[in-house]
Amino acid sequence: MSEWFDFAIEHLPYVLQGIPTTLGLWASAMVIGAALGLVLAWARIYGSRPIYLAATVYVEIFRGTPMLVQMLFIYLGLPEIGIVFDPLTAAIIAIGLNTAAYQAEYFRGAVRSVPVGQMAAARALGMGQFQGFKNIILPQALRRVIPQWSNEAILELKYTSIAYAIGVTEITARAEKIGYETFQFFEVFLLIAAIYVVMTSVVAQILLFVEKRVSVPGL
Amino acid sequence: MLLRVENIHKSYGDAEILKGVSFDMEPGQSKVIMGPSGTGKSTLLRCINHLTEPDQGHVFVDGEELTSKNLNAMRQKVAFVFQDFNLFTHLRTVDNVAIGPRKLRGFDKKAALDLAYQELDRVGLSDRADAYPAELSGGQQQRASIARALAMEPKLILFDEPTSALDPELTGEVVSVMNKLASEGMTMLVVSHEIGFARQAADEIIFMEGGKIIEQGPPSQIFEAPQQDRTRAFLNVIEHGGHE
Ligand SMILES: Nc1ncnc2c1ncn2[C@@H]1O[C@H](COP(=O)(O)OP(=O)(O)OP(=O)(O)O)[C@@H](O)[C@H]1O
Numbered sequence A: 001m002s003e004w005f006d007f008a009i010e011h012l013p014y015v016l017q018g019i020p021t022t023l024g025l026w027a028s029a030m031v032i033g034a035a036l037g038l039v040l041a042w043a044r045i046y047g048s049r050p051i052y053l054a055a056t057v058y059v060e061i062f063r064g065t066p067m068l069v070q071m072l073f074i075y076l077g078l079p080e081i082g083i084v085f086d087p088l089t090a091a092i093i094a095i096g097l098n099t100a101a102y103q104a105e106y107f108r109g110a111v112r113s114v115p116v117g118q119m120a121a122a123r124a125l126g127m128g129q130f131q132g133f134k135n136i137i138l139p140q141a142l143r144r145v146i147p148q149w150s151n152e153a154i155l156e157l158k159y160t161s162i163a164y165a166i167g168v169t170e171i172t173a174r175a176e177k178i179g180y181e182t183f184q185f186f187e188v189f190l191l192i193a194a195i196y197v198v199m200t201s202v203v204a205q206i207l208l209f210v211e212k213r214v215s216v217p218g219l
Numbered sequence B: 001m002l003l004r005v006e007n008i009h010k011s012y013g014d015a016e017i018l019k020g021v022s023f024d025m026e027p028g029q030s031k032v033i034m035g036p037s038g039t040g041k042s043t044l045l046r047c048i049n050h051l052t053e054p055d056q057g058h059v060f061v062d063g064e065e066l067t068s069k070n071l072n073a074m075r076q077k078v079a080f081v082f083q084d085f086n087l088f089t090h091l092r093t094v095d096n097v098a099i100g101p102r103k104l105r106g107f108d109k110k111a112a113l114d115l116a117y118q119e120l121d122r123v124g125l126s127d128r129a130d131a132y133p134a135e136l137s138g139g140q141q142q143r144a145s146i147a148r149a150l151a152m153e154p155k156l157i158l159f160d161e162p163t164s165a166l167d168p169e170l171t172g173e174v175v176s177v178m179n180k181l182a183s184e185g186m187t188m189l190v191v192s193h194e195i196g197f198a199r200q201a202a203d204e205i206i207f208m209e210g211g212k213i214i215e216q217g218p219p220s221q222i223f224e225a226p227q228q229d230r231t232r233a234f235l236n237v238i239e240h241g242g243h244e
């Protein structure tokens, strides 16, 4: 055990240098996913037939294919038609577009769970549909979606590791490199697992805090 | 004339719910709509502010016809009080009342809150301003939703069975707020079987059955000398404690 600690301390700085990449990749993707997910949810609830269908096809495609395939397609496939991204940007886009499909479904469920009387009351006051959505439905739906959204956020934090496949030097890629240099794969992946556990626990605690902070009786 | 309802028809699928309903209201009048369950009273009320789109017919408020173009502006003149309150769950009581003036009437935050406290005072709820709807009793929730309607300074308030979701001991506080509004000259169209309110505050009772108005007149006439057998039978039931 103490040997492992020595190993961990020696290699920790190099691995930790990957954390800004991991967290930056994760946070950017989650923001893209939340914004796009909201638009998709809106489209699937209030959109006209063609808009609804377009959003539904999007969700089905992104939920129906592996994220690694999506990432490879964006990084290696798109250049063939002249669209080129650096690895980190490609990873952000891939994870962002993917989580958007899942977040859209969570948002949609949360919006649907708000009683219809809430929108009726907003419309009766004289709010338009979008105003009612923004001022009344969304604040309630977002509170209701926090637990599911937290799960998704933690899942995606772990999924950032697949960006290593297209050459992003986030922490998993760095761990692998150390592994090949030292041939201490056991130690290094134990180290990296510990780092993921710490990160996901911290994120879970923060989101739990937010959930409690914004909670309202009766919601 | 403040409100003119002209020949409203509404069907759901094959079922014709409203079969041509027309009536008028002058400013300051209170009218009470009564009638058996399923007769289309709620549907009529919702058609008046187009929460439900009528298939046929016209609604005029202050001489201006309600259309899909002026809908949101017109609804600010015609407030709606729901049977099950529908207070905004995520907002404190005072913010429920302030949100209309704030978002729809161009009030700044302070002016909207000032008005909200004033309206809460009118319905006797100043002391519960900071509570969330889930922390209020049913009667308090309904009074808060009346305050929310008042904060729009509407020309007319539509009430859809405002007391029927309440425990009997809580209906009194809501009815007395409504009586007070009527006596202050608010124009009110109320679907309700509250005989107390109808007798004290209504200028006219509209009795509906089968999607039509079958009798209307001042409370004295409707209660003491109803012309239609159906009205008499219905009143017999509600005056002896039943809901219908
Ligand atoms: N959205 C809807 N879709 C289909 N049918 C409806 C809809 N809303 C109401 N109805 C039907 O229309 C009829 C009239 O309903 P409405 O709620 O207007 O009656 P009401 O007079 O208000 O009755 P109550 O006293 O029970 O409130 C009922 O048979 C009801 O089932």
Ligand SMILES: [Mg+2]
Binding pocket: B041, B042, B043, B160, B161
């Ligand atoms: Mg009804």
